[in-house]
Amino acid sequence: MAKVLVSLDTGLVERLDREARARGVSRSALIAELAAKGLGEPLGPGARPEARHAIERIQSLFTGREPAEDATAVIRSMRDERTERDARFG
Numbered sequence: 001m002a003k004v005l006v007s008l009d010t011g012l013v014e015r016l017d018r019e020a021r022a023r024g025v026s027r028s029a030l031i032a033e034l035a036a037k038g039l040g041e042p043l044g045p046g047a048r049p050e051a052r053h054a055i056e057r058i059q060s061l062f063t064g065r066e067p068a069e070d071a072t073a074v075i076r077s078m079r080d081e082r083t084e085r086d087a088r089f090g
Contacts, residue, residue: 008016013027020030037043 016027016030020027023030025033033043
């Protein structure tokens, strides 16, 4: 990774720092993201090699496996139970 020295307006640096804190990233990470986006490089899940590798590893854990339960059915059941309970004790 290359390091660069750039000169920026103090107000801009303050805005960058606020945004970086809000996102929970370093100033350098924010500037790198903004520069990549400005140059039209792909961003998002899997754009970076290490993120793509992590996603592939996670997906491999579930390859060929059936889900233990249908998540939608579980959520509907929980909702219905809550609705019935609220109707009884309303």
